[in-house]
Amino acid sequence: MRVPLLDVKAQNAPLRESILAAVAKVVDAGAFILGPEVEAFEKELAARLGARRAVGLSSGTDALLVALMALGVRAGDEVVTTPFSFYATVGCVARLGARPVFADIDPKTFNLDPAAAAAACGPRTRALMPVHLFGRPASLPAVPVPVVEDSAQSIGACRLGGMASCLSFFPSKNLGAMGDGGALVTDDEAFADKVALLRAHGGKPKYVHHLVGGNFRLDAVQAAILRVKLPHLAAWTAGRRRNAERYRRLFAAASLPGEVVLPEDTPAHIYNQFVIRAPRRDALREHLRKHEIGTEVYYPLALHLQPCFADLGYRPGAFPAAERATAEALALPIYAELGEEQQSYVVEKIVAFYREGS
Ligand SMILES: Cc1ncc(COP(=O)(O)O)c(C=O)c1O
Incomplete structure (x- = not known):
């Protein structure tokens, strides 16, 4: 798949x-x-x-x-x-x-x-x-x-x-x-x-x-x-919210290891991205790529550490929560047309990565 x-x-x-x-x-x-x-x-x-x-x-x-x-x-x-x-x-x-x-x-x-x-x-x-x-x-x-x-x-x-x-x-x-x-x-x-x-x-x-x-x-x-x-926006957003809920259900049923954190829900969240926190994020991403699952890292380098803003004088460590997010955040597929089988496959491969360690 x-x-x-x-x-x-x-x-x-x-x-x-x-x-x-x-x-x-x-x-x-x-x-x-x-x-x-x-x-x-x-x-x-x-x-x-x-x-x-x-x-x-x-x-x-x-x-x-x-x-x-x-x-x-x-x-x-x-x-x-x-x-x-x-x-x-x-x-x-x-x-x-x-x-x-x-x-x-x-x-x-x-x-x-x-x-x-x-x-x-x-x-x-x-x-x-x-x-x-x-x-x-x-x-x-x-x-x-x-x-x-x-x-x-x-x-x-x-x-x-x-x-x-x-x-x-x-x-x-x-x-x-x-x-x-x-x-x-x-x-x-x-x-x-x-x-x-x-x-x-x-x-x-x-x-x-x-x-x-x-x-x-x-x-x-x-x-x-x-x-x-525009008239379809509400349905597309509802589709993304449904898929977010489905990930939660599928991950709960598959006993996702505690170190992986799913985004907390709030009724107004429109899930332009479904971003998890994942230990060994880059290795997980590579594992998913091998199984033909697309992911993205939003964002790998915090803004205060961008080369073009060096003259602002910020140093690594200035914003620990943001810097930690750049190392752990991983966006999973969440678009409205995504099917349950595809989401099950994503969940299965993530759980296998942490269970088998590769
Ligand atoms: C948080 C955020 N701000 C600003 C922009 C800029 O939008 P655009 O690509 O339409 O210029 C984007 C998207 O690309 C974004 O995700």
Whole structure:
């Protein structure tokens, strides 16, 4: 048996005709930049997420960047965030010349530890950026600074009521485009207007530039595809949650050794990834690869130890919980179309690895 980490084709195949028809509509209309498809998608997305506004953007990365730009984050400012995330979370802070300030994670949730995050806030803090990692909502401390949520992996998981929630439609996300895409969701109309202005070079009317923005637009073709896919998001998320439950049941029945820790459930978890903690993680991964089971390490190197952030001066040991997670975390296949037989096979091979020691 072969079990890939993700099978985007299985998700897209039943929608093939509707997607091609939606793309054909855009081609026939000849409106490729913003326009009616993007506007309609923004309305449908905001309604689906119970937010006042959604602004379609070119990627999750650009959603984070433009959120910080709209808050006026610049050189000399600090942004408090997690050292255990995808690089983009912190890259956006550094690209604006601001300083990322890290706080350690809660080892149980892989998310920012709220007390550590509060302690990291100081007089120069301009924003707090929690990441709802793997689809699990982070809990937040009460801090007197705007909150920009990195919700790239957690569409539809509860919103915390921050200033902005930034989404990614990278194809592996619960709602995936057929290329890059992202959005910023907010209840603040003025903030949404500012983000919309920044995404088109700050120009309004055209060629009169009030703000220094960029080209952060969502493509009309991607918006049209996302409009076909959005109505299925709830079912796909339910499928991921069902599969998470099934892993729990299968692992319990197979007497998984105590050292392996499954992710704790919470009703809002949307399982963009199902990440276990595994001793001898790399050897386990190799064992699973030999049995044609796809896994991934999110993330093998903490952000405070990335070579590009060496000038921030962090040393190994600064954030022990995050560093330990980089050595133990392993993502297993969890996509909605995964079958029970495939999951049983994954569980069987993991249990055999620990029982037989290889
Ligand atoms: C936590 C996190 N932040 C930001 C991003 C960036 O999103 P994108 O790839 O759409 O730029 C991603 C995903 O790739 C992510 O997982």
